[in-house]
Amino acid sequence: MKSDKTELLQGTLDMLILKALQLDAMHGFGLSQRLRQMSAEVFQVEMGSLYPALCRLEKKGWIKGKWGVSEANRRARYYSLTAAGRRQFETEKSHWALLSNTVNTMLDAT
Known part of the structure; x- marks a missing residue:
């Protein structure tokens, strides 16, 4: 059965979150939108995947979160990149x- 979703390889979501947070602190929904935009709509990260990843990265000390108020005047947790991140x-x-160069080399081999 063909799926219209493009799945991220395990471990790449963390890297992409770190990349997205390089520019500015963001709340979860904004971060989800940024990832979608950065991937030209290829990756659509669901909150059920995003929030556990944010908790994992915060626990490792790669990001830090603090409570603030969103553009919609709602309480939201904003995440920013740490020096370790x-x-x-x-x-x-x-x-x-x-990794990607190695896989591409293998795929191009005859």
């Missing part, structure tokens, strides 16, 4: 480059 993003980005 910036370093982790660079590590993840390097690892991704190696």
Whole structure:
């Protein structure tokens, strides 16, 4: 059965969240929208996947959250990247480059 959804590889969501937070602190819904925009609508990250990832990243010290008020005048938790998160993003980005280049090389092999 064909699925219209494009699934993220395990572990890539964390890296993409770190990337999205490089620009500015965001609340969960805004972050979901940013990820969708960054992927040209290919990835649609559901809240059921996003919030556990945010909790995981916060627990690791890569992001920090604080309560604020959203544009809709609602209480929202805003997440921002920590210095450790910036370093982790660079590590993840390097690892991704190696992995994707290796897979592409294997796929192009005859």
